[in-house]
Amino acid sequence: MNKNQLIAALSDRTGATLKDTQAFVDAFVGCVENTVATGDKVVLPGFGTFEARDVAAREGVDPSTGQRRLFPATRRASFKVGATFKEKVKGEQPVPSSGKQS
Template identity: 45%
Template sequence: MNKADLVNVVSAQTGATKTDVSSIVDATIETIVDSVVDGKKVSILGFGSFEPRDRSARQGLNPKTGEKIAIPAKRVPTFSAGKLFKDRVQG
Protein backbone atom coordinates (compact mmCIF):
# COMPACT_ATOMS: atom_id res chain seq x y z
CA MET A 1 0.00 0.00 0.00
CA ASN A 2 1.34 3.42 -0.89
CA LYS A 3 0.17 6.88 0.19
CA ALA A 4 -2.42 7.16 -2.61
CA ASP A 5 -3.91 3.79 -1.61
CA LEU A 6 -4.03 4.90 2.03
CA VAL A 7 -5.79 8.14 1.07
CA ASN A 8 -8.36 6.22 -1.02
CA VAL A 9 -9.13 3.73 1.77
CA VAL A 10 -9.44 6.38 4.49
CA SER A 11 -11.59 8.53 2.22
CA ALA A 12 -13.92 5.60 1.54
CA GLN A 13 -14.14 4.69 5.24
CA THR A 14 -14.76 8.22 6.52
CA GLY A 15 -16.65 9.83 3.67
CA ALA A 16 -14.16 12.72 3.66
CA THR A 17 -12.84 14.01 0.36
CA LYS A 18 -9.55 12.66 -0.95
CA THR A 19 -8.11 16.18 -0.87
CA ASP A 20 -8.92 16.57 2.83
CA VAL A 21 -7.59 13.11 3.70
CA SER A 22 -4.41 13.73 1.73
CA SER A 23 -3.83 17.00 3.61
CA ILE A 24 -4.38 15.25 6.94
CA VAL A 25 -2.01 12.39 6.06
CA ASP A 26 0.65 14.88 4.91
CA ALA A 27 0.28 16.93 8.11
CA THR A 28 0.45 13.81 10.28
CA ILE A 29 3.60 12.53 8.62
CA GLU A 30 5.23 15.96 8.70
CA THR A 31 4.44 16.35 12.42
CA ILE A 32 5.91 12.92 13.23
CA VAL A 33 9.07 13.63 11.20
CA ASP A 34 9.54 17.09 12.77
CA SER A 35 9.12 15.69 16.29
CA VAL A 36 11.64 12.89 15.71
CA VAL A 37 14.10 15.37 14.16
CA ASP A 38 13.74 17.48 17.33
CA GLY A 39 14.69 14.41 19.40
CA LYS A 40 11.19 13.64 20.70
CA LYS A 41 9.50 10.24 20.90
CA VAL A 42 6.11 9.99 19.17
CA SER A 43 3.82 7.26 20.56
CA ILE A 44 0.54 6.31 18.94
CA LEU A 45 -1.42 4.00 21.24
CA GLY A 46 -2.12 0.64 19.59
CA PHE A 47 0.14 1.40 16.62
CA GLY A 48 3.67 2.03 17.81
CA SER A 49 6.31 4.63 18.49
CA PHE A 50 8.84 6.58 16.47
CA GLU A 51 12.04 7.89 18.05
CA PRO A 52 15.56 8.95 17.17
CA ARG A 53 18.48 6.75 18.23
CA ASP A 54 22.17 7.50 18.18
CA ARG A 55 24.46 4.92 16.60
CA SER A 56 28.06 4.99 17.73
CA ALA A 57 30.99 4.96 15.35
CA ARG A 58 32.26 1.49 14.45
CA GLN A 59 34.52 -0.49 12.17
CA GLY A 60 33.13 -2.12 9.04
CA LEU A 61 34.44 -4.11 6.12
CA ASN A 62 34.32 -3.21 2.46
CA PRO A 63 32.62 -6.32 1.01
CA LYS A 64 34.50 -6.00 -2.28
CA THR A 65 38.03 -5.59 -1.00
CA GLY A 66 37.77 -6.83 2.58
CA GLU A 67 39.56 -3.74 3.88
CA LYS A 68 38.46 -2.10 7.13
CA ILE A 69 36.55 1.17 6.93
CA ALA A 70 35.41 3.59 9.61
CA ILE A 71 31.65 4.02 9.85
CA PRO A 72 30.87 7.38 11.50
CA ALA A 73 28.41 7.92 14.35
CA LYS A 74 24.96 9.04 13.27
CA ARG A 75 21.39 9.53 14.41
CA VAL A 76 18.73 7.29 12.85
CA PRO A 77 14.93 7.13 13.12
CA THR A 78 13.45 3.93 14.57
CA PHE A 79 9.95 2.49 14.77
CA SER A 80 8.75 0.03 17.38
CA ALA A 81 5.40 -1.63 16.72
CA GLY A 82 2.90 -1.56 19.58
CA LYS A 83 1.47 -4.68 21.21
CA LEU A 84 -1.91 -4.45 19.44
CA PHE A 85 -0.19 -4.04 16.06
CA LYS A 86 2.11 -7.01 16.70
CA ASP A 87 -0.76 -9.19 17.90
CA ARG A 88 -2.88 -8.45 14.82
CA VAL A 89 -0.01 -9.16 12.43
CA GLN A 90 0.70 -12.49 14.14
CA GLY A 91 -2.93 -13.45 13.67
Protein backbone atom coordinates in the same frame (compact mmCIF):
# COMPACT_ATOMS: atom_id res chain seq x y z
CA MET B 1 0.06 -0.21 -0.21
CA ASN B 2 1.57 3.07 -1.37
CA LYS B 3 0.70 6.59 -0.18
CA ASN B 4 -2.03 7.17 -2.79
CA GLN B 5 -3.66 3.83 -1.96
CA LEU B 6 -3.52 4.67 1.75
CA ILE B 7 -5.16 8.05 1.12
CA ALA B 8 -7.91 6.39 -0.94
CA ALA B 9 -8.53 3.75 1.74
CA LEU B 10 -8.68 6.36 4.52
CA SER B 11 -11.01 8.51 2.43
CA ASP B 12 -13.34 5.51 1.91
CA ARG B 13 -13.31 4.65 5.62
CA THR B 14 -13.90 8.17 6.88
CA GLY B 15 -16.06 9.64 4.13
CA ALA B 16 -13.65 12.59 3.82
CA THR B 17 -12.66 13.88 0.42
CA LEU B 18 -9.41 12.70 -1.17
CA LYS B 19 -8.06 16.26 -0.96
CA ASP B 20 -8.83 16.56 2.77
CA THR B 21 -7.45 13.08 3.45
CA GLN B 22 -4.24 13.86 1.58
CA ALA B 23 -3.85 17.10 3.57
CA PHE B 24 -4.32 15.14 6.80
CA VAL B 25 -1.81 12.42 5.85
CA ASP B 26 0.75 15.05 4.79
CA ALA B 27 0.22 16.97 8.05
CA PHE B 28 0.55 13.76 10.11
CA VAL B 29 3.80 12.75 8.39
CA GLY B 30 5.17 16.28 8.77
CA CYS B 31 4.34 16.35 12.49
CA VAL B 32 6.02 12.98 13.06
CA GLU B 33 9.13 14.00 11.09
CA ASN B 34 9.48 17.35 12.87
CA THR B 35 8.89 15.89 16.32
CA VAL B 36 11.41 13.05 15.85
CA ALA B 37 13.95 15.43 14.25
CA THR B 38 13.89 17.57 17.42
CA GLY B 39 14.62 14.50 19.56
CA ASP B 40 11.13 13.88 20.93
CA LYS B 41 9.07 10.71 20.55
CA VAL B 42 5.67 10.22 18.93
CA VAL B 43 3.81 7.50 20.84
CA LEU B 44 0.62 5.99 19.43
CA PRO B 45 -0.48 3.42 22.04
CA GLY B 46 -1.10 0.01 20.52
CA PHE B 47 0.36 1.10 17.16
CA GLY B 48 3.94 2.05 17.94
CA THR B 49 6.56 4.65 18.76
CA PHE B 50 8.53 6.85 16.37
CA GLU B 51 11.83 8.15 17.76
CA ALA B 52 15.41 9.08 16.90
CA ARG B 53 18.16 6.77 18.13
CA ASP B 54 21.89 7.33 18.39
CA VAL B 55 23.99 4.72 16.62
CA ALA B 56 27.57 4.28 17.79
CA ALA B 57 30.53 4.41 15.42
CA ARG B 58 31.43 0.95 14.18
CA GLU B 59 33.80 -0.86 11.90
CA GLY B 60 32.34 -2.65 8.92
CA VAL B 61 32.77 -3.53 5.28
CA ASP B 62 31.96 -1.05 2.53
CA PRO B 63 29.74 -3.12 0.18
CA SER B 64 30.81 -1.19 -2.92
CA THR B 65 34.57 -1.76 -2.43
CA GLY B 66 34.76 -4.74 -0.06
CA GLN B 67 37.21 -2.71 2.09
CA ARG B 68 36.93 -2.49 5.88
CA ARG B 69 36.18 1.01 7.09
CA LEU B 70 34.96 2.99 10.09
CA PHE B 71 31.34 4.10 9.89
CA PRO B 72 30.85 7.25 12.00
CA ALA B 73 28.31 7.66 14.80
CA THR B 74 24.95 8.94 13.58
CA ARG B 75 21.27 9.34 14.48
CA ARG B 76 18.56 7.29 12.82
CA ALA B 77 14.81 7.35 12.79
CA SER B 78 13.32 4.30 14.47
CA PHE B 79 9.85 2.77 14.76
CA LYS B 80 9.01 0.28 17.50
CA VAL B 81 5.81 -1.68 16.86
CA GLY B 82 3.13 -1.58 19.57
CA ALA B 83 1.56 -4.63 21.20
CA THR B 84 -1.83 -4.44 19.44
CA PHE B 85 -0.16 -4.06 16.03
CA LYS B 86 2.13 -7.05 16.78
CA GLU B 87 -0.86 -9.18 17.76
CA LYS B 88 -2.69 -8.38 14.52
CA VAL B 89 0.36 -9.23 12.41
CA LYS B 90 0.82 -12.52 14.29
CA GLY B 91 -2.85 -13.35 13.72
CA GLU B 92 -3.69 -13.24 17.42
CA GLN B 93 -6.32 -10.54 16.86
CA PRO B 94 -8.97 -10.48 14.15
CA VAL B 95 -8.41 -8.00 11.33
CA PRO B 96 -11.56 -5.92 10.81
CA SER B 97 -13.22 -6.05 7.41
CA SER B 98 -12.87 -3.03 5.16
CA GLY B 99 -15.44 -0.30 5.37
CA LYS B 100 -16.11 2.56 7.71
CA GLN B 101 -14.89 2.09 11.26
CA SER B 102 -15.30 4.14 14.38
